[in-house]
Amino acid sequence: MGTFIVIEGIDGAGKSTQAKLLAEWFEKKGYEVVLTKEPTDTAFGKLIRRLVLTGGKEGIIDGARISHEAEALLFAADRAEHVHKLIKPSLEAGKVVISDRYFYSSLAYQWARGLDLEWLIDLNRFAIRPDLVILLDLPVKESMKRINGRSIKTEFDKIVELQKKVRENYLELAGRFPEIKIVNAMASVEDIHNDIVALVEHELFKK
Ligand SMILES: Nc1ncnc2c1ncn2[C@@H]1O[C@H](COP(=O)(O)OP(=O)(O)OP(=O)(O)O)[C@@H](O)[C@H]1O
Numbered sequence: 001m002g003t004f005i006v007i008e009g010i011d012g013a014g015k016s017t018q019a020k021l022l023a024e025w026f027e028k029k030g031y032e033v034v035l036t037k038e039p040t041d042t043a044f045g046k047l048i049r050r051l052v053l054t055g056g057k058e059g060i061i062d063g064a065r066i067s068h069e070a071e072a073l074l075f076a077a078d079r080a081e082h083v084h085k086l087i088k089p090s091l092e093a094g095k096v097v098i099s100d101r102y103f104y105s106s107l108a109y110q111w112a113r114g115l116d117l118e119w120l121i122d123l124n125r126f127a128i129r130p131d132l133v134i135l136l137d138l139p140v141k142e143s144m145k146r147i148n149g150r151s152i153k154t155e156f157d158k159i160v161e162l163q164k165k166v167r168e169n170y171l172e173l174a175g176r177f178p179e180i181k182i183v184n185a186m187a188s189v190e191d192i193h194n195d196i197v198a199l200v201e202h203e204l205f206k207k
């Protein structure tokens with residue numbers, strides 16, 4: 001079996017930046033790496049990308065409101081395809097799989113949008129548990145500064161409120177899922193990368 005690492009955190013925490021650096025670090029060490037993300041590029045993922053979030057209210061796809069439950073099921077369907085078509089076969093082939101977001105995102109975000117956490121955990125029970133989940137934690141104000149300028153498909157003040165709740169949820173999930181390790185994401189890109197590498201070596205290679 002290979003190694004499965006997930007990078008999590010609120011919007012703009014630096015997940016994609018750090019996932020790429022970690023993938024390069026493993027590649028330099030000679031590992032075969034699969035760098036992937038959620039939502040995926042499958043049909044379900046593309047549908048999710050058309051979803052416009054509106055704070056605590058129902059999301060909208062192509063002008064039509066969809067319920068929070070349908071939204072959660074859509075993310076779960078995309079994840080099921082991700083697990084069965086890519087993650088599981090890659091791990092079975094002995095590769096290192098690094099995923100930019102995974103089911104912890106569904107728990108943190110959909111819970112913040114009012115769904116029942118236990119239902120969300122049950123819904124995602126099919127998802128292979130990663131060996132290590134890196135939670136990039138930082139204040140919402142800072143993450144907003146980083147993605148300022150990037151178009152966010154949401155009303156601005158509503159998203160700040162939602163992100164604050166999501167950050168709290170992630171921290172609470174870290175107390176429940178022992179594979180989640182919190183990394184302070186308020187540092188430089190390089191310092192954060194070094195912290196992640198130290199965690200990987202400590203947690204996975206027991207150095
Ligand atoms: N440690 C850092 N300090 C300052 N800026 C950073 C840092 N890490 C990443 N950035 C910048 O912040 C922005 C967001 O980073 P990135 O895209 O990696 O975040 P993300 O968590 O993947 O965001 P999203 O959730 O929207 O996909 C980018 O412009 C990136 O260059």
Ligand SMILES: [Mg+2]
Nearest residue numbers: 015016017100
């Ligand atoms: Mg990203």
